[in-house]
Amino acid sequence: xxxxxxxxxxxxxxxxxxxxxxxxxxxxxxxxxxxxxxxxxxxxxxxxxxxxxxxxxxxxxxxxxxxxxxxxxxxxxxxxxxxxxxxxxxxxxxxxxxxxxxxxxx
Amino acid sequence: xxxxxxxxxxxxxxxxxxxxxxxxxxxxxxxxxxxxxxxxxxxxxxxxxxxxxxxxxxxxxxxxxxxxxxxxxxxxxxxxxxxxxxxxxxxxxxxxxxxxxxxxxxxxxxxxxxxxxxxxxxxx
Numbered sequence: 001x002x003x004x005x006x007x008x009x010x011x012x013x014x015x016x017x018x019x020x021x022x023x024x025x026x027x028x029x030x031x032x033x034x035x036x037x038x039x040x041x042x043x044x045x046x047x048x049x050x051x052x053x054x055x056x057x058x059x060x061x062x063x064x065x066x067x068x069x070x071x072x073x074x075x076x077x078x079x080x081x082x083x084x085x086x087x088x089x090x091x092x093x094x095x096x097x098x099x100x101x102x103x104x105x106x
Numbered sequence: 107x108x109x110x111x112x113x114x115x116x117x118x119x120x121x122x123x124x125x126x127x128x129x130x131x132x133x134x135x136x137x138x139x140x141x142x143x144x145x146x147x148x149x150x151x152x153x154x155x156x157x158x159x160x161x162x163x164x165x166x167x168x169x170x171x172x173x174x175x176x177x178x179x180x181x182x183x184x185x186x187x188x189x190x191x192x193x194x195x196x197x198x199x200x201x202x203x204x205x206x207x208x209x210x211x212x213x214x215x216x217x218x219x220x221x222x223x224x225x226x227x228x229x230x
Binding site: 001034036038043044045046049055085087089091092093094095096097098099100 | 223
């Protein structure tokens, strides 16, 4: 089975900072990669699919890149409302999630 | 409004069974693959099972294979998860989720719609 590994597991950054989260697949998955945001006590929300396509309604400060085994989620200017846990997910065959990255404000 | 509403969760003893339901509205249910995802308290997301639009293809996580059965009734716009031989480690919030654009769970897509979840607690 393909494993998804995120790093870091948590981070603390200041408002306005550029934040980068990495997701690595144990085998190549082309661009079958999504990113989700889950705020405390809330339902997960789709941010990005096909590795780099922004879901409708998602702020443009969020972006995704990568293909094959290495992927990145970037928040260009961190806002207070971005405090959440972020998950990557592969979606070719079995849907496997990364372990999550918790983002906090410094 | 596009909506998924789960029901059927509760407290159950180890070894017993439970059936979850998910009622869909606001979209053409039989155009899309559907899934169950769970989240143990304080833990991350775990995909549990997926089913194609016509029930012709189904997949399970290894952790539930042989114990859980996913099904759907397109006439009722409903998704189900029959959970047998429940264990303490099955304790979680169970979400129903919709494939963004695909009718096949296998060659599928991301999940664009999620329900609010139904809590399952397995304990004696």
